Amino acid sequence: MEACLFFVRRLLGIFVLRFLIFRYNMDLHPLFLERIRNDFGGEADKFISAIGSNAVVSVRTNPRKLTDVCLPDRVPWCSSGFYLSQRPVFTLDPLFNAGAYYVQEASSMFLEQAVRQYAELTPDTVILDLCASPGGKSTHLLSLLDGRGLLVSNEYVGQRVAPLRENITKWGFPNVVVTNAAPADLGKCDGLFDVILVDAPCSGEGMFRKDDQAVKEWSPENVAMCAKRQREILNDVFPALKEGGLLIYSTCTYNCSEDEDNVRWICAELGGEYLHVNVDGGWHIADSGYGYHFYPHLSRGEGFFLAAIRKTSSANSVKCKVQKFKAPVNANVVKKWLVDGGLFSFFETADKTLIAFPNKFSDVLALLKSHLKVVQAGVAVAQVKGSDFLPSPSLALSLALNRSEFNTINVDWQQAVSFLKRENLVLPDAPKGWLLVVFYNVALGWLKNMGNRSNGYFPVEWHVRMNADVNLYTPLF
Numbered sequence: 001m002e003a004c005l006f007f008v009r010r011l012l013g014i015f016v017l018r019f020l021i022f023r024y025n026m027d028l029h030p031l032f033l034e035r036i037r038n039d040f041g042g043e044a045d046k047f048i049s050a051i052g053s054n055a056v057v058s059v060r061t062n063p064r065k066l067t068d069v070c071l072p073d074r075v076p077w078c079s080s081g082f083y084l085s086q087r088p089v090f091t092l093d094p095l096f097n098a099g100a101y102y103v104q105e106a107s108s109m110f111l112e113q114a115v116r117q118y119a120e121l122t123p124d125t126v127i128l129d130l131c132a133s134p135g136g137k138s139t140h141l142l143s144l145l146d147g148r149g150l151l152v153s154n155e156y157v158g159q160r161v162a163p164l165r166e167n168i169t170k171w172g173f174p175n176v177v178v179t180n181a182a183p184a185d186l187g188k189c190d191g192l193f194d195v196i197l198v199d200a201p202c203s204g205e206g207m208f209r210k211d212d213q214a215v216k217e218w219s220p221e222n223v224a225m226c227a228k229r230q231r232e233i234l235n236d237v238f239p240a241l242k243e244g245g246l247l248i249y250s251t252c253t254y255n256c257s258e259d260e261d262n263v264r265w266i267c268a269e270l271g272g273e274y275l276h277v278n279v280d281g282g283w284h285i286a287d288s289g290y291g292y293h294f295y296p297h298l299s300r301g302e303g304f305f306l307a308a309i310r311k312t313s314s315a316n317s318v319k320c321k322v323q324k325f326k327a328p329v330n331a332n333v334v335k336k337w338l339v340d341g342g343l344f345s346f347f348e349t350a351d352k353t354l355i356a357f358p359n360k361f362s363d364v365l366a367l368l369k370s371h372l373k374v375v376q377a378g379v380a381v382a383q384v385k386g387s388d389f390l391p392s393p394s395l396a397l398s399l400a401l402n403r404s405e406f407n408t409i410n411v412d413w414q415q416a417v418s419f420l421k422r423e424n425l426v427l428p429d430a431p432k433g434w435l436l437v438v439f440y441n442v443a444l445g446w447l448k449n450m451g452n453r454s455n456g457y458f459p460v461e462w463h464v465r466m467n468a469d470v471n472l473y474t475p476l477f
Contacts, residue, residue, distance in 0.1 A: 029218050032205070035255070043297065050296035055210045057084040058106040058301070059476070060136075062171060063143055064399050065100040065442050069477050075300075076283055078109035080143065083300065088474040091466050094416035094439040095477065099170030099397055104136040107206075107294035107301030110285070111137055111197070113277050114248050114308040115144050119195050125149035126364060127195040130183060130237055133160035135167030137199055142173040147399070150361045152193070152368065154179045154186060165376050166462060172399040174344070174379040175358050177365060181372035183236035188371045190316035192364070196241045197248045200230045206252035206303020209296065227257040231265060238270045243315040247272065249291075250306040259305040260290040271313025277306075318367065328354060333389055334381045338400045344378070352384040353392065356400070393459050396436060396445045403443075408436040411444075417468040419444060425454045440477075 028048075037044045061069050061080045075081030083106065090096045090103055119125070126149060129138045138153040145151060153168055153176055155161050161180050168178055179186075203226045204214035234249070241247055249266065251258050266272050277292060279285050286293040291307035328348045334356075335341035344356040357365060357378030368374055379400055380392040395401055409430050411419065416439040418425055427435075430449050437444045437456075446457040466472075 027215060028208070031220055032218055039254075046297040047295065051209045053209065053296070055302065056106060056300050057087045058082060058104060058109075059084060059101045060104045060109060060140060060143075061101045061477075062099055062139070064146075065098070065172065066095070066477060071476070075106045075109055076280065077285075078106070078112050078140075081106060081109045084476070088476065089466070089472045091464055092417060092468065092473045093476065094413065094420060094444060095442055097170070097420050097462070097464065098439065098442045098444050099139075099167070099172055100442050101476070102136060102139050102167070102171070104140070105302050105304070107299065107304035108136060108199075108250070108252075109140065110292065110294070110304065110306055111140055111248065111250070112144060113279070114246075114275075114306060115141070115195070117277055118275055118308050118310070119246050121145055121148055123148045123360070125194045126152070126192060126361075127197070128152045128154065128186065128193045128237075128240065129197045129199070130154055130186065130233070131156070131199050131201060132178075133157070133164040135164045135171075137197060138164070138176075139167060139171040141197070142168075142171055142176060145173070145175065147173065147175060149175065149194075150358070150364060151176045152179060152186075153177070154181055156180070156182055161375055162461075168376070169394050170397050172397050174356065174398060174400045175361070176376075176378075177368060177374060178376035179368060179372055180375050183233045185372040187236045187239045189240045189367060190318050191240065191242045191245075192318040192367070193240050193245060194242055195246045195248065196237060197250070198230075198234060198237065199250045200226075200233060200258075202226050202230070202251040202253040202258050203255070204252055205254045206294070206296075206305075208303075210302060223253075223255055223257055226253075227262065230258060230262055234262070234266060234270065238266075238311075239315065241311050241315060243311055243313065245311045245315075246275075247309040247311060248306065249309065250304065252302065252304055254293065254295070254303055254305070259293075259307075260288055263290045263307045263309065266309055271311060272309040273312050275308040275310055277308055330354070330384065330389070337381060337391065337395065337402055337405050338379075339402045340400075341402070344400075346381075348384070353380050354382045354384060354389075355379070356381050390457075391434060391446050393445050393457055396443045401436075401443065403436065406434060406436045407431045408438050409447075409449075410438050413439075413470065413473060414468065416444060417464060419447065419456050420458055420464040421468065422456050422458055422460065422463045425456065426452065427454060428452070 071082040073083040132138045132153040133155040203223045207214045284298040294304040331346035379398045380394040382389040448455045
């Protein structure tokens, strides 16, 4: 009799799950469904229903560009995160294009709790974001550092480097290096990093309601392959973490193979102590004992897993040679364009771009260049054209910009979007020459005003291609 009841309950559970899948037009793998049913029991139908619902929309503001901002629906585990009631057309918001906020999934903002509770952020702190593109967690780390220390934002896949560079540049902090390197290459930087974030490539189960491709590609074999690759990545990069340093490991998936099993493996095989992150019960984050899960039927966000680990194994001490860049003879011309210009070293690239980089970490930059490909460092200040200095678009977006050295022009929404579309702006009443284009006190870029016309210098690869329909624009702040 009990066996019959068990069989009936099993059939009923399968029927309910299949009904929910049909209702929400999902083609979930049967073995994934079986695992969910085993893991969640009576909660499985709620879980599947949540996957079929609309994704939550959230943003994280740049506190150095948008001050005293407070939307009504805050992400509780992130000091600068907010939920939106609907998804606006972000492309037509000049503040979005200027790096005043970042569209980021709310669950992944939980990174802030691990960093605030276990990372000592000082002027000497060096952090690595290993798998960084498109830059959500890197820009979050830069905000948490708030100008202190140094962030190395790395992306291994070459074609994913461009969006990372764009988002890092727009966020505006100069204390950052962008690299394109394999984990093993970064692992050669023995004991360099105080914190390493490994947001590992995964099977993407947590993104099912946002990404149909993740649903199609899921299989037990893919899960096993991801878990194996994650261990290889962790093993390769772990030598670069200082003894006593903080490793933050995260995925956007639910299964133990890629999550808890890897955390146990890190602690046992690489040498680490699992750290418990204080979590408010009202956040509805599931504590598995070896990490923290965001489940779509419990918390407001996509599927996400995070664990914090203190490195207990020994690490070689990195030896950075003291490096002083030979400053270009024309560096003094542009040094005044920066707030606290004396805190920067200047060097010139092959294409005649003057780069400003924090003095304090010039030896770290030299070390990185000796081991791997550095694609961006500090802030590009100016392009040298003969005896002229053309201010760089990166400088306009940088928090290091000394605005007092330039004339500014405050623009309305229509003018701002025209500038972002690289259209001609006629500004007969504005001063001639270089102007900093500003929208709601946030800088967008440069234009050179000739009176009857102007030349905009917003990068062509970033320019807005949509029609500037004001009816599609919804101001967030």
